Amino acid sequence: MARIFLFGNNIDTDVIAPGGYLHLPLEAQKVHCFESIYPHFSKRAKRGDIIIAGENFGSGSSREQAPALLKEIGIVGVFAKSFSRLFFRNAINVGLFIGTYDSDSTFSDFDEVLVSFENEEIRSQNSVLHFISPSGIPKDILMAGGMINFAKKVIENEDADEDKLTG
Amino acid sequence: MIHNRRTSAEKIFSRVTGKDVKAGEFVWAKPDLVYLHDVLGPMTIEAMKRIDNGNVRFTGQIVVVNDHIFPPKDVTSSNNEKNLVEFAKNRGWIVIPWGEGIEHTLLIEKGIILPGMLVAGTDSHTVTAGAVGAMGVGLGSTDMAALISIGKLWFKVPETILVKVHGKKGKFVTGKDVVLKILSILGTNGANYKSIEVRLDKECGLSQDDSLAIANMTVEAGAKTSIIMNEAVNKVRTDIISDYRSDYEELDLGMEGMVPLIAAPYLPSNVKPVSDYEGIDVDQVYIGNCSNGTLSDMRETAKILKGNHVKAGVKLIIVPATRNIYKQALEEGLIRVFVEAGATVAPSTCGACAGLHMGVLAKDEVCITNINRNFRGRMGDSSSKVYIANSYVAAASAISGKITVPGE
Numbered sequence A: 001m002a003r004i005f006l007f008g009n010n011i012d013t014d015v016i017a018p019g020g021y022l023h024l025p026l027e028a029q030k031v032h033c034f035e036s037i038y039p040h041f042s043k044r045a046k047r048g049d050i051i052i053a054g055e056n057f058g059s060g061s062s063r064e065q066a067p068a069l070l071k072e073i074g075i076v077g078v079f080a081k082s083f084s085r086l087f088f089r090n091a092i093n094v095g096l097f098i099g100t101y102d103s104d105s106t107f108s109d110f111d112e113v114l115v116s117f118e119n120e121e122i123r124s125q126n127s128v129l130h131f132i133s134p135s136g137i138p139k140d141i142l143m144a145g146g147m148i149n150f151a152k153k154v155i156e157n158e159d160a161d162e163d164k165l166t167g
Numbered sequence B: 001m002i003h004n005r006r007t008s009a010e011k012i013f014s015r016v017t018g019k020d021v022k023a024g025e026f027v028w029a030k031p032d033l034v035y036l037h038d039v040l041g042p043m044t045i046e047a048m049k050r051i052d053n054g055n056v057r058f059t060g061q062i063v064v065v066n067d068h069i070f071p072p073k074d075v076t077s078s079n080n081e082k083n084l085v086e087f088a089k090n091r092g093w094i095v096i097p098w099g100e101g102i103e104h105t106l107l108i109e110k111g112i113i114l115p116g117m118l119v120a121g122t123d124s125h126t127v128t129a130g131a132v133g134a135m136g137v138g139l140g141s142t143d144m145a146a147l148i149s150i151g152k153l154w155f156k157v158p159e160t161i162l163v164k165v166h167g168k169k170g171k172f173v174t175g176k177d178v179v180l181k182i183l184s185i186l187g188t189n190g191a192n193y194k195s196i197e198v199r200l201d202k203e204c205g206l207s208q209d210d211s212l213a214i215a216n217m218t219v220e221a222g223a224k225t226s227i228i229m230n231e232a233v234n235k236v237r238t239d240i241i242s243d244y245r246s247d248y249e250e251l252d253l254g255m256e257g258m259v260p261l262i263a264a265p266y267l268p269s270n271v272k273p274v275s276d277y278e279g280i281d282v283d284q285v286y287i288g289n290c291s292n293g294t295l296s297d298m299r300e301t302a303k304i305l306k307g308n309h310v311k312a313g314v315k316l317i318i319v320p321a322t323r324n325i326y327k328q329a330l331e332e333g334l335i336r337v338f339v340e341a342g343a344t345v346a347p348s349t350c351g352a353c354a355g356l357h358m359g360v361l362a363k364d365e366v367c368i369t370n371i372n373r374n375f376r377g378r379m380g381d382s383s384s385k386v387y388i389a390n391s392y393v394a395a396a397s398a399i400s401g402k403i404t405v406p407g408e
């Protein structure tokens, strides 16, 4: 069972990963995640929990610390009506699942739910939310577990192609 | 099939991919230039090590700028910067000398970013490159690591929003007000994944520095990139801008009657006339950053500060964005005006702009500034508040200690 943490619109990267701690290791930054709007988030969230938010989640900076911190804390998926471009890319790259939805969420904070990535739905006892998973290249990157593994594969394949051409 | 009416994004992505690509398409592209800074740079090299032992397949220019926390504020940031420089030097990358300035303003000033280039940086304000007709795209650190390790990266060719600005600008109105107005219309995600192309009529009377301020903040509407065609300065080659098509999303903006604007906490799109917030007490005034630390901003600030003094109890911090701007401000006697007015002139760094160092806000403090973001906790304590306006407004507020409409 996952628990839901609800957030509103325009949750920006300064709120997720405040500037003053960016130069520190993720472990040390964790406690500051969401501190301006949700103190002690990193202690309250447990491994396996999810975030459901509104429009434009992750707006602002290119700091990859934002999705990386959420992943570090144990969040397994962020679901929003829309994501800012950089957060979208960064989340995929660090292997944090993100999904979009367009109906209204009827969940409450801390609802216990089951998330089915296969069926693209989040289900509680009396409510269900359908979401859309990333597709195309972003999906391939997620399936590889993030950009590090994906890039390794691309390089392997290209080197193999070159060997074919020169060999 | 070659379609002859193309957007600037289609032109630039077609050139770098060698294919005829259209908006909406996914492509693998090799930018002409990439750059890294001292906050995401160290993470980039860590990711490069994990991908392919730090090997480089990217054949374009790679530039490193230590600007975010410079001079280093503590041992961790100092070590980060040292390691980044060593890694870069070992690979023959271009390392910008210490303290030269804030990357987005600096690389344009140095002529490293040139019209028509596709440029990627580990920073959302890479969009600033649009001021000279280059396509600047922000990336996170793992994306950058993948790009440098593989030699190319996937991109989606963005759709275009065309903004046409016309009419003569009024007194104390600058490019900052133009972009704040655009943000108030588009909202913080109205241009998500898109390219904002701005055409500034000659009669607007806006400068190249105004173009820079506009390009810089297009990302606050979610834009992936921007191109600013300012007819008064003509820096941008006409073959780079989008060909006329009737299917662009278009926005029309008249400058007649436009007054200085302000973005109130906590969104850059939360824009009203400055007069709506007149009289709010401020603790700090910050003039600087990659959007508005230009020589024009230094001149505008000096114009207001000359012969005046900062209100007792107010901190005024002024940061010329680059060493060269600093030098010119010195030569023009602007720095003297600042110092005599009671300002602290800080070295060219991101510093307080992102709450990193050198001007971090305390509990409940209010700051008026010409930077680009006013998110909760952006410049320090999460209870502090940041108002964004142009340099005239910020400087006038420093004198009165309250948010002030300049000239009143």
Ligand code: SF4
Pocket (backbone or CB within 6 Å): B068, B102, B104, B123, B125, B289, B290, B291, B349, B350, B351, B353, B354, B371, B372
């Ligand atoms: S000056 Fe501010 S907005 Fe610009 S790059 Fe530095 S931290 Fe980012």
